[in-house]
Amino acid sequence: MASGKKSRERKRAAAAAPPPVRSKGAPRSRQASPRVLIGAGAAAALIAVVVVLIVVFTGGGSSTPTITQTVGSAAAGLPGATDAETLYKGIPQTGLKLGSPKAPAQMVIYIDLQCPICQNYETTVMPTLVAQYIRTGKVQLEVKPWAFIGPDSTRGQKAMFAAAEQNKAFQFAQVLYDNQATENTGWLTDDMLISIAGSVTGMDVPKLMADRNSSTIAQEVKDVAASAAADKVGGTPTVFIGKTGSKPSRVGVANSVPDLSQTEAARNLALAG
Numbered sequence: 001m002a003s004g005k006k007s008r009e010r011k012r013a014a015a016a017a018p019p020p021v022r023s024k025g026a027p028r029s030r031q032a033s034p035r036v037l038i039g040a041g042a043a044a045a046l047i048a049v050v051v052v053l054i055v056v057f058t059g060g061g062s063s064t065p066t067i068t069q070t071v072g073s074a075a076a077g078l079p080g081a082t083d084a085e086t087l088y089k090g091i092p093q094t095g096l097k098l099g100s101p102k103a104p105a106q107m108v109i110y111i112d113l114q115c116p117i118c119q120n121y122e123t124t125v126m127p128t129l130v131a132q133y134i135r136t137g138k139v140q141l142e143v144k145p146w147a148f149i150g151p152d153s154t155r156g157q158k159a160m161f162a163a164a165e166q167n168k169a170f171q172f173a174q175v176l177y178d179n180q181a182t183e184n185t186g187w188l189t190d191d192m193l194i195s196i197a198g199s200v201t202g203m204d205v206p207k208l209m210a211d212r213n214s215s216t217i218a219q220e221v222k223d224v225a226a227s228a229a230a231d232k233v234g235g236t237p238t239v240f241i242g243k244t245g246s247k248p249s250r251v252g253v254a255n256s257v258p259d260l261s262q263t264e265a266a267r268n269l270a271l272a273g
Contacts (some may be wrong), residue, residue: 084175
């Protein structure tokens with residue numbers, strides 16, 4: 001979720017990110033291979049076993065990151081933090097939903113927080129949608145954090161679920177996107193998560209770090225994976241829009257990323273329906 005300000009930091013991040021692959025004039029979403037999807041469950045189980053072994057043999061406390069800032073502040077935060085605060089200030093936010101529950105149209109977007117194509121969509125399309133449609137009560141947005149690229153995806157996903165418990169998921173996601181590094185390089189460490197959470201005004205940082213490992217969030221991870229399978233989502237970002245109360249339809253063709261005009265056309269169709 002991003003503002004339209006083109007800071008030097010964001011320009012550097014955009015330059016470092018790999019460009020989207022073009023197909024029939026539209027950018028392709030970041031795709032998950034069948035092998036990745038099949039192996040995700042096994043990998044998660046293996047990681048859980050490794051964590052248990054580390055706790056048993058080390059006592060579990062040696063690598064715990066230090067949280068020096070317990071309450072977040074955008075003013076003292078990472079690049080993009082004040083932009084995030086401004087963009088979402090005053091908009092109703094409950095869990096992973098943004099905007100009025102009475103909005104006549106709904107939008108659902110699947111994201112992977114370390115996906116550079118998601119970052120591009122959030123930077124180029126989402127600011128207009130937030131300003132013109134979500135803030136004005138015409139559309140309610142629901143985000144579904146998915147994880148398929150690698151371990152950083154899973155860490156980001158769990159942290160965003162935890163931020164949602166404090167109704168600050170969208171600010172958290174934008175700050176993360178504004179400081180996103182190259183995928184699968186191990187950049188999203190616990191220290192980085194603490195810095196991101198500490199950049200969201202009012203965020204209870206220790207609570208976020210503790211909640212991300214709760215049984216509630218473990219179930220939410222399973223639920224979004226099941227939802228992605230049911231919706232035949234094979235990559236991110238994948239966008240659905242529809243009239244509130246009805247099943248939303250995919251925007252654009254499968255495996256492609258809709259641009260602003262396609263997204264607005266789908267929204268107009270939903271409102272007219």
